[in-house]
Amino acid sequence: MNAFHRPRAVLFDLDDTLWPIAPVIAEAELTLHAWLAAHAPKVAQAFSIEELRARRMALLAAEPEYHLDLARLRRAALHAAFEHVGENVQHLDGAMQHFLAARNAVKPYDDVLPGLLHLADRVTLGAVTNGNADLEVIGIAHHFKVALAASRFGKAKPDPAIFLAACEALGVAPAETVYVGDDLRLDVEGAQKAGLRAVWMNRTGSTAHLEAGIVPDAICSSLEELIAWLEQQLGD
Known part of the structure; x- marks a missing residue:
């Protein structure tokens, strides 16, 4: 069992987590x-x-x-x-x-931009994606200290290496990092196996985690819910 610490960083998946793809x-x-x-x-x-x-x-x-x-x-x-x-x-x-x-003509969910601004005052933000989203083109690259894409890194989620590389680039330990994504296997299970806590961004109310036997550290339907859960972890 991992000994988790106060979160210092939050890493995000992109497609279907921050916008519908x-x-x-x-x-x-x-x-x-x-x-x-x-x-x-x-x-x-x-x-x-x-x-x-x-x-x-x-x-x-x-x-x-x-x-x-x-x-x-x-x-x-x-x-x-x-x-x-x-x-x-x-x-x-x-x-x-x-x-x-x-x-790259994506439209972030309504909670995303205010949520990222709020979170940036509390933790360091990064992104890890298997997709082709260009954060510079989309216009939100400035929110993330680090952004790793499988196509450039050479390994894709759920490989632990891409999660660990993002933590290293941010200068945080996996146990101090929370990963947020919509895919139970790639995002939740992958991040947990790399030693991170993992939040399932379940915007649809799915119960797929029960059938999959995957237990996220938290289940959120929005960045507001993520922020509320994270505030509990930060302890203040």
Whole structure:
């Protein structure tokens, strides 16, 4: 059993913890397909959004290392689609730039910005993500002292290494760190196995933790609830 100390740092997951990601990806794929219709029409005519997604998932199944970098996966699958229909691959850069711009057009949940401002006065904040969110583009990078992405670090959650590297970068011990995320296996179980406390950000009221047999250190539905729980841990 870990001997936990007064929290000095809070690390956040990003997608589906600080903002909903499914509608953003859906819109990004729509705008990408429209871009392809204008700039790489052979691809758009040959493959629907669903067919491009199926090809991408098949590539991921064949080469699981792409889990580390989903943007690299998308580019590789697009490259294969371009070659399959004889489209000019010089348009790949433009396609990816267009997609990533739309992918970063996220809208944080209403509690996020005031919550981060409040927490920053009490603890050091950081982020650890398996996704492609660009905090500079989104405009919230200044809230986080450290931000680690699996694609750059080389290991993805739930590997303990990425949690431990974030703690080291912040200058805090795992036992002094709280991780907050929406995914029970990647975020909660992963962080706990690395020696951190883990808060399940459960915005939907799910009871999935009961079936999974995972016991978060706390379950919160908002940053307000996280702050209330954290105040108890801080003891003042």
